[in-house]
Amino acid sequence: MSLQAFLDSAGVSRTAYYSLIRKNSILPRSVQAMAGMLGVASSSILEEEPPAARRAQALVREARSVLTLNPRATFDNVWHTLVLLDDPPIERLRRSLLRGRTHDLH
Amino acid sequence: MIVGLAAAALQGAPAVTQDIDLWFEDLGDRRMHEALARVGGIYVPPTATTPPMFAGKNVALFDIVLTMHGLRDFGRELPHARKVRIGGTTVRVLSLERIIASKKAANREKDRLILPVLEDAWATLKVRRKK
Numbered sequence: 001m002s003l004q005a006f007l008d009s010a011g012v013s014r015t016a017y018y019s020l021i022r023k024n025s026i027l028p029r030s031v032q033a034m035a036g037m038l039g040v041a042s043s044s045i046l047e048e049e050p051p052a053a054r055r056a057q058a059l060v061r062e063a064r065s066v067l068t069l070n071p072r073a074t075f076d077n078v079w080h081t082l083v084l085l086d087d088p089p090i091e092r093l094r095r096s097l098l099r100g101r102t103h104d105l106h
Numbered sequence: 107m108i109v110g111l112a113a114a115a116l117q118g119a120p121a122v123t124q125d126i127d128l129w130f131e132d133l134g135d136r137r138m139h140e141a142l143a144r145v146g147g148i149y150v151p152p153t154a155t156t157p158p159m160f161a162g163k164n165v166a167l168f169d170i171v172l173t174m175h176g177l178r179d180f181g182r183e184l185p186h187a188r189k190v191r192i193g194g195t196t197v198r199v200l201s202l203e204r205i206i207a208s209k210k211a212a213n214r215e216k217d218r219l220i221l222p223v224l225e226d227a228w229a230t231l232k233v234r235r236k237k
Contacts, residue, residue, distance in 0.1 A: 005237040062234070070229040077226030080120035085234065089116045089190045096115030097167065099122040 011061045059083065107180070107187050109171055109200040109208070111220065116190050117202045119227035121220055129171040129200070131180040133158060176211020177204060202228045 001009075007017055020026055027042050035042040063078045070078075084092045108116065110127035130138065133149070142149055147162035158170045177183055187198040200208075206224050209217040 001237065009237065063230075066230050066233045069233055070226070073226040073229050074222070077120060077223050078230050081118050081227040081230040082234075084115075084120060085118045085230075090192045092118060093112060093115050093126075093192075096112065096122050097124070097126075 008065075009058060009062060011058075055086075059086075107184060107198040107200055108190075109174060109205065111205075113199045114202055114205050114224055114227065116192075116199050117188065117227070118231060119202060119224055121223055121227075125169045126167050127169050127171045129174060129180060131184075133170070133172070174200075174208045176208045202231060 003017075004014070007014060025032065025042075027046075031045065032042050035045055038045070059079065059082045062082055063075060066078045066082075067073055067075060084095070087095075107113075107129045108126060109129045111119075111121045111123035112126040114121045115123065139149060142160065142162075142165065145162070145164040147160050147165035150156075150159040150161050152158040158172070160166075160168050160170065174183070183200065183204065184198065186201060186204065188201050189196050190199045202224060206221065206228060209221055209224065
């Protein structure tokens, strides 16, 4: 994946990216000051967003970009496709068959 | 080659199916019979009222397909099939674009119902592949 593709997927502009990598620290000075007073690492007083939530946000951004290019597509279909693409092919097939066969019972 | 909604699901389309359709060029191919024998399945030839089938617990999920609506013959479609890795095996899978073409040509009620899902999945795949 190219840098541009990565930034597009993350919804980050090139300007913002280069601004970030030029800084010594991206944490607010107030956070660094409080961590210094407590004698702990700055990261220890930050609550990190769960990886699953971050992944979901990235997928929502990607779904929106698909819908922008394909206005007649529906969010549900695009979203479920993107979620399934995170799984290996065998798992996608297993889910499809499981749901198909469960529906058949009713 | 895997075709139908199982093929669509392997490529990421959110479609449900009850079986895995396998498109064969030649039902007389000894490799098919050898593979069936390895998993305890048998080939049931067609009769006047029944299509060709597989029988046996381990092959109950699989259906035989000999022609696909709206597509070229097997030999001309095969080079365009996608290769999908499943476990330690690579299988040929009819591309989502060609599945959509076959569903449009078949035009049964169940095909018309699933087409918007397949077309949205195809649009999604195209955008992702461009990245």
